[in-house]
Amino acid sequence: xxxxxxxxxxxxxxxxxxxxxxxxxxxxxxxxxxxxxxxxxxxxxxxxxxxxxxxxxxxxxxxxxxxxxxxxxxxxxxxxxxxxxxxxx
Amino acid sequence: xxxxxxxxxxxxxxxxxxxxxxxxxxxxxxxxxxxxxxxxxxxxxxxxxxxxxxxxxxxxxxxxxxxxxxxxxxxxxxxxxxxxxxxxxxxxxxxxxxxxxxxxxxxxxxxxxxxxxxxxxxxxxxxxxxxxxxxxxxxxxxxxxxxxxxxxxxxxxxxxxxxxxxxxxxxxxxxxxxxxxxxxxxxxxxxxxxxxxxxxxxxxxxxxxxxxxxxxxxxxxxxxxxxxxxxxxxxxxxxxxxxxxxxxxxxxxxxxxxxxxxxxxxxxxxxxxxxxxxxxxxxxxxxxxxxxxxxxxxxxxxxxxxxxxxxxxxxxxxxxxxxxxxxxxxxxxxxxxxxxxxxxxxxxxxxxxxxxxxxxxxxxxxxxxxxxxxxxxxxxxxxxxxxxxxxxxxxxxxxxxxxxxxxxxxxxxxxxxxxxxxxxxxxxxxxxxxxxxxxxxxxxxxxxxxxx
Numbered sequence: 001x002x003x004x005x006x007x008x009x010x011x012x013x014x015x016x017x018x019x020x021x022x023x024x025x026x027x028x029x030x031x032x033x034x035x036x037x038x039x040x041x042x043x044x045x046x047x048x049x050x051x052x053x054x055x056x057x058x059x060x061x062x063x064x065x066x067x068x069x070x071x072x073x074x075x076x077x078x079x080x081x082x083x084x085x086x087x088x089x
Numbered sequence: 090x091x092x093x094x095x096x097x098x099x100x101x102x103x104x105x106x107x108x109x110x111x112x113x114x115x116x117x118x119x120x121x122x123x124x125x126x127x128x129x130x131x132x133x134x135x136x137x138x139x140x141x142x143x144x145x146x147x148x149x150x151x152x153x154x155x156x157x158x159x160x161x162x163x164x165x166x167x168x169x170x171x172x173x174x175x176x177x178x179x180x181x182x183x184x185x186x187x188x189x190x191x192x193x194x195x196x197x198x199x200x201x202x203x204x205x206x207x208x209x210x211x212x213x214x215x216x217x218x219x220x221x222x223x224x225x226x227x228x229x230x231x232x233x234x235x236x237x238x239x240x241x242x243x244x245x246x247x248x249x250x251x252x253x254x255x256x257x258x259x260x261x262x263x264x265x266x267x268x269x270x271x272x273x274x275x276x277x278x279x280x281x282x283x284x285x286x287x288x289x290x291x292x293x294x295x296x297x298x299x300x301x302x303x304x305x306x307x308x309x310x311x312x313x314x315x316x317x318x319x320x321x322x323x324x325x326x327x328x329x330x331x332x333x334x335x336x337x338x339x340x341x342x343x344x345x346x347x348x349x350x351x352x353x354x355x356x357x358x359x360x361x362x363x364x365x366x367x368x369x370x371x372x373x374x375x376x377x378x379x380x381x382x383x384x385x386x387x388x389x390x391x392x393x394x395x396x397x398x399x400x401x402x403x404x405x406x407x408x409x410x411x412x413x414x415x416x417x418x419x420x421x422x423x424x425x426x427x428x429x430x431x432x433x434x435x436x437x438x439x440x441x442x443x444x445x446x447x448x449x450x451x452x453x454x455x456x457x458x459x460x461x462x463x464x465x466x467x468x469x470x471x472x473x474x475x476x477x478x479x480x481x482x483x484x485x486x487x488x489x490x491x492x493x494x495x496x497x498x499x500x501x502x503x504x505x506x507x508x509x510x511x512x513x514x515x516x517x518x519x520x521x522x523x524x525x526x527x528x529x530x531x532x533x534x535x536x537x538x539x540x541x
Contacts, residue, residue: 006097043097058154079155082099083095084091086099086338086341086342087091087099087338
């Protein structure tokens, strides 16, 4: 299953490193990263593959939720399907 | 590959504009449950409902977490009880409602629909028993919803049933007077009721349906309002296109959720109901969409035209996004459940008569309207008859969910809580229709050509 990870929050050193390390730990493969900073706000979208992941989507949501709390950003993990159905025919 | 702005657009719709799936409703046939002993019958339906829907809430919550889109309600609708309970030897169906209520509590769902009778032409003994059981059933249960279909375009209007329903609404209000007549908020009188409606309080699992079905109701007034903010001052061509595009996106989410729920529960997918269903939450109002189009306050001249455009564009946009469309499919205008409608009533721009006009061009009818407690049964019946006539002649579903709140008068307020919201008491025309309602009989089915 492909997932979309969105991260929003105050910019600081190490956001990408922390999140991607947490994902690598459980064998979630990052396929694409897109980020920008607007008015000091950090926006990032990662698309990743959970095909070989060691944990379930629910567990990943929990894990990244904790990482988000630790570094003060909001992290959302969703199945990619919802974006595909809405924006692609 | 998805664009970053598309991903943020979806998440903004969910987080800021209250995009959600309003309900996953599982329709369950109870046709195999009949038994002459009402105790056995009640056990049969309790077992059937709790077995068939045992994973409904869990599956709903899983889908919600996976896609990050809220699914507000998980509910169950059943075969009209008047049909399946008729062979019981009993003088009351209240125990049946209690069994439904118990099943709903066991499943963790907030409403169960189907305490229903379909009497558009005449009543059977079972229908009459059901209708007479409604007040007590709604007073003694918490989650049971009831509906009665009193007319169709093909049969005309059963005016005996219309008269009876006025009395039943009054009685229900009296029995639940201590809670501001909340029983009436769970009772709908329909003309042209549909068999696959996922929305409460009018949901039931029609006799033409299969053993079970998943029907999904989408929502998203806030998303439509937000999209229209970007085209302020532009022509109606642009307004209609914008609503269509938005409705398409909203409905695709509903379709995805319905497909997944159906797959995971092993239940056939029924329909997507393309309705704009408001909630009392800020930013989730149909009235505010009409006001965004340029109406100063909902109910002002122009409101009916604005609503007609909205209702039509939502359907056109949603149709292509869904595999099967059904249910009520239209913009809802329940007064107490829509912050913009409540404000419009308080400002004095929205009246019962204007709401009646609005129901000619949208789903569903005079919905969640609190009226003075001294409104007579005959007047309630006459309002039902007017609304049913609109449905019958226009070949559409119309409904009445009026709440005559004992002891309250125009200017007072009632609070129902939660999704049912709160409502100022609205004025009712004080001229009488007692002799009209006393006639009884049937209004014949209308002509279907020469339709001016």
